[in-house]
Amino acid sequence: MPPDFDRRREPGKLAGLGEELRHVSTGLWRSVPPSTRWQMGGVLVLVVLGSAFQALSPLALKAIIDGLGSGPAAVVLPVLAYAGLIGAARVGPSIAGWGYQLSSRRVERALSLQAYARLLDLPHAFFLKHRSGEMARTVSDGVSGSTTILGALLFSALPFLVEVGIAFAVLAASSFPWSITLVLVVFVIGYGIVFEKGIAGQRAAYRDAARDNAEAAGIAHDAFANHEAIKLFARERYVLDHVVSGMARSDAHWSRFARLIGVTGAAQGLIVAAAMGCTLLLAGREVAAGRLTAGDFVLVNAYVLQVMGPVERLGHLIREVTRGLDMAGRLRRLLAEPSESELSPGQASLPPGGALSVQVRQLRFGYDGEREVLRGIDLDIPAGRTLAVVGRSGSGKSTLARLFLRLYAADGGRIALDGVPVEDLDLQALRRAIAIVPPGNRAAA
Numbered sequence: 077m078p079p080d081f082d083r084r085r086e087p088g089k090l091a092g093l094g095e096e097l098r099h100v101s102t103g104l105w106r107s108v109p110p111s112t113r114w115q116m117g118g119v120l121v122l123v124v125l126g127s128a129f130q131a132l133s134p135l136a137l138k139a140i141i142d143g144l145g146s147g148p149a150a151v152v153l154p155v156l157a158y159a160g161l162i163g164a165a166r167v168g169p170s171i172a173g174w175g176y177q178l179s180s181r182r183v184e185r186a187l188s189l190q191a192y193a194r195l196l197d198l199p200h201a202f203f204l205k206h207r208s209g210e211m212a213r214t215v216s217d218g219v220s221g222s223t224t225i226l227g228a229l230l231f232s233a234l235p236f237l238v239e240v241g242i243a244f245a246v247l248a249a250s251s252f253p254w255s256i257t258l259v260l261v262v263f264v265i266g267y268g269i270v271f272e273k274g275i276a277g278q279r280a281a282y283r284d285a286a287r288d289n290a291e292a293a294g295i296a297h298d299a300f301a302n303h304e305a306i307k308l309f310a311r312e313r314y315v316l317d318h319v320v321s322g323m324a325r326s327d328a329h330w331s332r333f334a335r336l337i338g339v340t341g342a343a344q345g346l347i348v349a350a351a352m353g354c355t356l357l358l359a360g361r362e363v364a365a366g367r368l369t370a371g372d373f374v375l376v377n378a379y380v381l382q383v384m385g386p387v388e389r390l391g392h393l394i395r396e397v398t399r400g401l402d403m404a405g406r407l408r409r410l411l412a413e414p415s416e417s418e419l420s421p422g423q424a425s426l427p428p429g430g431a432l433s434v435q436v437r438q439l440r441f442g443y444d445g446e447r448e449v450l451r452g453i454d455l456d457i458p459a460g461r462t463l464a465v466v467g468r469s470g471s472g473k474s475t476l477a478r479l480f481l482r483l484y485a486a487d488g489g490r491i492a493l494d495g496v497p498v499e500d501l502d503l504q505a506l507r508r509a510i511a512i513v514p515p516g517n518r519a520a521a
């Protein structure tokens with residue numbers, strides 16, 4: 077059974093994507109230091125400029141073609157402008173890529189640190205219920221998912237908006253027949269519908285594959301952590317069988333994912349071909365009738381490509397973003413688990429002066445709510461005195477210690493140090509005041 081934080085909440089539709097994206101982006105924004113935000117701002121400006129230069133370059137190409145008949149001097153300026161725009165369109169994003177590499181490392185570090193701090197603050201009971209290998213995997217996936225989203229938004233979504241926006245603006249402002257723009261609008265809608273259908277299935281398949289894969293890796297990690305028990309009971313084969321079956325389930329989802337990508341891509345290719353054919357036929361008719369110049373024909377072709385290119389890349393973009401969101405979403409749900417500081421908000425400090433008295437009254441506790449392990453324990457230990465609690469294995473000695481440390485909350489009764497109930501005490505101060513050596517713990521040796 078998948079752990080709680082990994083449970084699937086929605087069937088993989090694109091609905092809710094915006095909401096998730098907003099959550100992840102705000103989380104990212106909050107977690108990075110201001111200097112990194114400035115760096116990201118610079119990257120954003122360079123990417124926008126690069127896309128705008130790229131989107132405006134066909135206007136210079138049209139001027140070159142229309143000037144061809146008027147002698148070599150007429151094309152010098154348009155050629156310089158064209159070369160300048162094409163050059164600037166490449167230099168800007170390259171420098172942006174450099175800045176992005178530097179800042180994305182910082183984002184990764186900030187996110188990992190935040191996740192580790194939060195996980196260390198999760199209650200003991202949570203760790204008992206979840207595989208630590210899987211939690212580690214969820215953190216590394218979540219961090220790389222968040223930076224994938226950041227990269228996709230900056231280097232795909234932003235250029236998409238700028239390039240398609242400028243292409244439609246130029247087509248609308250020029251004297252081209254409106255039918256060309258209409259074909260492009262129909263193309264974008266048709267492409268979008270096929271894409272939406274495809275991505276919904278792909279997303280569900282990807283998520284299933286990633287979950288089963290993480291589960292298989294989690295089983296292996298836990299076996300490493302508990303190698304002694306695995307060897308004592310000769311369970312290596314059993315562990316491997318479980319890993320193999322998890323991987324096989326994951327593989328089946330992967331093939332479904334790959335098939336959906338192939339089929340959706342083929343359908344989209346047909347839509348691209350149809351739209352390209354229609355727009356060029358329409359523009360060619362206008363040139364033949366003398367209403368458009370050869371330069372206009374090239375311009376139409378360039379802007380049709382300029383809409384299609386980014387729309388086609390949009391598929392890759394949304395795949396990246398949804399994949400990133402699935403990975404980041406699992407981490408977000410894990411980090412949303414109530415932490416110890418929230419469950420035990422007590423702030424009282426311990427009474428000063430070293431030795432403390434201990435009072436336990438009618439203490440009751442059971443791990444599962446069915447079987448009580450401690451029933452009505454009463455203890456009074458004056459400050460500076462020693463008390464040994466002895467009992468057979470399983471009688472509840474360690475459980476009593478865990479309640480002192482507030483690894484669990486008692487079901488009834490109370491524990492107090494110098495009259496202050498443990499739940500009112502600051503958790504860190506309480507634990508620092510109690511020394512405990514867990515059996516076989518190398519860290520404490």
Ligand SMILES: Nc1ncnc2c1ncn2[C@@H]1O[C@H](COP(=O)(O)OP(=O)(O)OP(=O)(O)O)[C@@H](O)[C@H]1O
Binds near residue numbers: 470476
């Ligand atoms: N995390 C847990 N979940 C459910 N039951 C538990 C858990 N930890 C301990 N128990 C059960 O609670 C009871 C008391 O266990 P506890 O570890 O406190 O005994 P103990 O007196 O420390 O034993 P030992 O002398 O072997 O260390 C036992 O029946 C044990 O099986």
Ligand SMILES: [Mg+2]
Binds near residue numbers: 473474475
């Ligand atoms: Mg014990």
